[in-house]
Amino acid sequence: IIWGGLDGKKSRILTSGVDILHTSTELWERKKTKGTSPPGCAAGAYVLLGESLYYFGGRKTLIDKTDSFDNAIRRLNLEKSDLEWEYIPARNPIRAPKGKYGSGMVTCGRDKIAVFAGVAKGSELTRDVHIFNVVERTWRHQPTTGDLPPPCDEFTFNQLDPTHAILYGGLTNGDDLHV
Numbered sequence: 001i002i003w004g005g006l007d008g009k010k011s012r013i014l015t016s017g018v019d020i021l022h023t024s025t026e027l028w029e030r031k032k033t034k035g036t037s038p039p040g041c042a043a044g045a046y047v048l049l050g051e052s053l054y055y056f057g058g059r060k061t062l063i064d065k066t067d068s069f070d071n072a073i074r075r076l077n078l079e080k081s082d083l084e085w086e087y088i089p090a091r092n093p094i095r096a097p098k099g100k101y102g103s104g105m106v107t108c109g110r111d112k113i114a115v116f117a118g119v120a121k122g123s124e125l126t127r128d129v130h131i132f133n134v135v136e137r138t139w140r141h142q143p144t145t146g147d148l149p150p151p152c153d154e155f156t157f158n159q160l161d162p163t164h165a166i167l168y169g170g171l172t173n174g175d176d177l178h179v
Contacts, residue, residue: 014040104157
């Protein structure tokens with residue numbers, strides 16, 4: 001499943017279409033969705049949890065200086081053939097992470113999502129960890145220990161098992177690759 005990004009043309013328009021690759025036929029299909037689709041954006045964070053694709057953040061403009069960063073959670077229900085978007089308002093929005101793009105997301109058990117790092121307003125690189133409980137619809141900041149990566153974005157963030165994830169690559173303030 002691919003959602004959003006650039007249209008691939010010189011116009012650099014941000015799209016909000018949902019495309020699905022059928023691996024058995026190696027053919028792409030553009031799917032219509034129900035509900036209110038999020039506005040087109042680039043560099044949002046995505047994770048599959050159960051039968052849903054959860055989406056956080058993203059950059060809504062690319063060309064001018066009026067960047068808009070999102071900190072909302074949205075869900076694309078994949079259970080039915082009619083895909084449906086849902087905006088999930090947090091019950092405690094004051095505890096949500098800053099709006100940002102270039103973050104990473106992994107699942108934490110059956111009902112939680114972890115969001116790590118990214119770029120916030122003013123090109124601020126972050127390295128915070130926030131947990132969103134999809135059942136309770138609440139955010140919490142997650143303190144960390146150990147060798148925390150530097151503030152970064154544009155990295156690969158993959159879950160290894162229910163309690164561990166690995167970060168590879170990414171850009172820091174010095175445009176360095178972090179491993």
